[in-house]
Amino acid sequence: MSESLQNARRRIEELRTQIAEYNYQYYVQDAPTVPDAQYDRDMQELIALEKAHPQLQSASSPSQKVGGQALSAFEQVTHEVPMLSLDNAFDETTLLAFEKRVSDRLKDTRVLHFSCEPKLDGLAVSILYENGQLVRAATRGDGQVGENITANVRTIANVPLSLRGTNWPERVEVRGEVFMPKKGFEKLNEQQKQAGAKVFANPRNAAAGSLRQLDSKITAKRPLMFYAYSLGLVSPSDFSLPSLHSQRLETLAQWGIPLCPDIDTAKGAKGCLDYYQLILTKRDNLPYDIDGVVFKVNDIELQQQLGFVARAPRWAIAQKFPAQEEVTRLLDVEFQVGRTGAITPVARLEPVFVGGVTVSNATLHNQDEIERLGVKVGDYVIIRRAGDVIPQVVSVVEVKRNGAERDIVFPSTCPVCDSNVEKLADEAVARCTGGLICAAQRKQALKHFASRKAFDIDGLGDKLVEQLVDADLVHSPADFFTLTVEALIGLERMAEKSAVKLLNALEASKTTTLAKFLYALGIREVGEATAANLAQHFTTLNAIRSANLEDLVAVSDVGEIVATHIHNFFNEDHNIEVIEALINVGIHWPDIEKKSAGESLPLEGQTCVITGTLSTMGRSDAKAKLQLLGAKVAGSVSKNTDFLVAGEKAGSKLTKAQDLNVAVWDEDALVAFLAEHE
Numbered sequence: 001m002s003e004s005l006q007n008a009r010r011r012i013e014e015l016r017t018q019i020a021e022y023n024y025q026y027y028v029q030d031a032p033t034v035p036d037a038q039y040d041r042d043m044q045e046l047i048a049l050e051k052a053h054p055q056l057q058s059a060s061s062p063s064q065k066v067g068g069q070a071l072s073a074f075e076q077v078t079h080e081v082p083m084l085s086l087d088n089a090f091d092e093t094t095l096l097a098f099e100k101r102v103s104d105r106l107k108d109t110r111v112l113h114f115s116c117e118p119k120l121d122g123l124a125v126s127i128l129y130e131n132g133q134l135v136r137a138a139t140r141g142d143g144q145v146g147e148n149i150t151a152n153v154r155t156i157a158n159v160p161l162s163l164r165g166t167n168w169p170e171r172v173e174v175r176g177e178v179f180m181p182k183k184g185f186e187k188l189n190e191q192q193k194q195a196g197a198k199v200f201a202n203p204r205n206a207a208a209g210s211l212r213q214l215d216s217k218i219t220a221k222r223p224l225m226f227y228a229y230s231l232g233l234v235s236p237s238d239f240s241l242p243s244l245h246s247q248r249l250e251t252l253a254q255w256g257i258p259l260c261p262d263i264d265t266a267k268g269a270k271g272c273l274d275y276y277q278l279i280l281t282k283r284d285n286l287p288y289d290i291d292g293v294v295f296k297v298n299d300i301e302l303q304q305q306l307g308f309v310a311r312a313p314r315w316a317i318a319q320k321f322p323a324q325e326e327v328t329r330l331l332d333v334e335f336q337v338g339r340t341g342a343i344t345p346v347a348r349l350e351p352v353f354v355g356g357v358t359v360s361n362a363t364l365h366n367q368d369e370i371e372r373l374g375v376k377v378g379d380y381v382i383i384r385r386a387g388d389v390i391p392q393v394v395s396v397v398e399v400k401r402n403g404a405e406r407d408i409v410f411p412s413t414c415p416v417c418d419s420n421v422e423k424l425a426d427e428a429v430a431r432c433t434g435g436l437i438c439a440a441q442r443k444q445a446l447k448h449f450a451s452r453k454a455f456d457i458d459g460l461g462d463k464l465v466e467q468l469v470d471a472d473l474v475h476s477p478a479d480f481f482t483l484t485v486e487a488l489i490g491l492e493r494m495a496e497k498s499a500v501k502l503l504n505a506l507e508a509s510k511t512t513t514l515a516k517f518l519y520a521l522g523i524r525e526v527g528e529a530t531a532a533n534l535a536q537h538f539t540t541l542n543a544i545r546s547a548n549l550e551d552l553v554a555v556s557d558v559g560e561i562v563a564t565h566i567h568n569f570f571n572e573d574h575n576i577e578v579i580e581a582l583i584n585v586g587i588h589w590p591d592i593e594k595k596s597a598g599e600s601l602p603l604e605g606q607t608c609v610i611t612g613t614l615s616t617m618g619r620s621d622a623k624a625k626l627q628l629l630g631a632k633v634a635g636s637v638s639k640n641t642d643f644l645v646a647g648e649k650a651g652s653k654l655t656k657a658q659d660l661n662v663a664v665w666d667e668d669a670l671v672a673f674l675a676e677h678e
């Protein structure tokens, strides 16, 4: 045996063993270990080697068989008409070669007509109807013997249990794909995550795992759907059916069988390529996952002349889309700090072509996700990039581990500003507590500081804040107050007049209130109302700074989480420096008179609802002001509502309030009440 033949034999053996293992994981365990793209490459390599060395061909090679195997846990079903697989095309040339092969074999030069169908990514199912009633459903299995999954298929909402009309064969087998629509898949995974149960890698897996359940009650809860794409057994065999495949699909539709709405017909390989392009552009917006399109010679008589090879019909081909999942190596993990301080682990990858682009980063979301995936630095991972969605790490290829992989360590301090990282027990996201001093959060924090409900600095909008930060003029809020006319007029579109105006506005804003000051600091989850409650409760900044958690939760509206945020904020030296710098540039506020214990707020114990558009203030303003006066602000009107504030264009809430005889305040009444109690 020549050396090259020996090498080919060795490689063929290797590939056959490998593919058999992939098949087992994919078809039997419903848990693939490699992306389809890797599987397809190995399979194509095997096919090419076997073609080049015909003496090494074997009927037991995975290239000659329909993958899959019936689980013994299910009753077995022998298919009267075998359920085959499809040949694959990965490019235009292969598709043109397919057309030529078909024409040559038919010895017919006329243009061929094709049925064009999205290749749904689920699993093939055969459903048998006898006298119009669903009597049996089976998986494809190895093509000859499948699994009896009747009870499970009966739970799929769009599978009819009986056929419509009366004009159907006595026994007829409908074949099609059971799949899980994208939305349902996302929802299911969300539920699984929450329940701490297994998360499915992709919709195909979820569909297979859901359908091959021994308990059909579980299947019933899964959002599965079925679309038919062909007929299997028809008995009596002389039952009159249309002569074109596309018309037969129409017949199925008349019997009440669901079809994929994106099926079409085309003339010649050229028409097929147009269809391919069309579906490719629609792919991301389709409600179901597809991995390509299928072209079938439309004339049934021609199909019969063409016949089959071992594992697939000669009259059909699946043209695959570019893979959305690929395998690559995770080289490192970096931690990015977002505008709000959220710390996101980002996987640095060995660049890989997936979803039509070269990907070298993928998000790992948060620590929980890293733990769920069990991923380590150095691992081979499956990356998914579908549409414009940020690339995701789907799973780890554990069989490729060599022991040199390292655990991913989450930083305890911010990689940008070195402040402590805060992660609350019931939150997935870890955050930098650096707030005002963290460069990553600076722009956001400064915009918030200058905003209307905070320091309310006239002329200091978001754009200008960005300019000031980019020009290195402002790093922390106190820097606003040391700006000079000279520095400002160096900025684009800033004339002396507006610079002077801005400095005046800054000067005026130095007189503020403790509530506004607290709000401006941008402490997490401390909104206007909470800031006001804190000010009212503690009356001085020092008292708030030295408050412990217990003191803080005593404030109305402050729960444990908010208390923790406040406490952590004031425990950060950087933040104290920011506060002191502000006081040093002259920020001040009037003392607060503490309400005596007996004195109650004017709206204490009252519940109100706000609806419609207010012209003098926003709804959130009104809400905060009413809360400060002691009112509870609810979202809907009920018999417990004391009064409704109704602005312009108030709708159903107003009607309901009137029905329930609830007092209604118009905007004037609200403004008057607020003025009276200022």
Ligand SMILES: NC(=O)c1ccc[n+]([C@@H]2O[C@H](COP(=O)([O-])OP(=O)(O)OC[C@H]3O[C@@H](n4cnc5c(N)ncnc54)[C@H](O)[C@@H]3O)[C@@H](O)[C@H]2O)c1
Pocket: 022, 023, 025, 026, 027, 032, 033, 034, 035, 036, 037, 039, 040, 066, 067, 084, 085, 086, 088, 117, 118, 119, 120, 121, 122, 123, 124, 125, 140, 177, 229, 294, 318
């Ligand atoms: N990742 C892995 O480990 C792994 C392992 C095995 C198989 N696979 C994937 O599965 C493929 C092989 O599986 P296969 O044998 O089921 O072949 P296939 O998926 O390439 O094609 C045949 C199947 O297509 C489906 N199909 C969808 N729409 C159809 C339509 N309109 N008309 C006809 N059939 C339609 C049917 O289920 C049919 O059985 C591989 O190419 C690979 O992508 C992956």
Ligand SMILES: [Zn+2]
Pocket: 337, 414, 415, 416, 417, 418, 419, 432, 433, 434, 435, 438, 439, 440
């Ligand atoms: Zn930081």
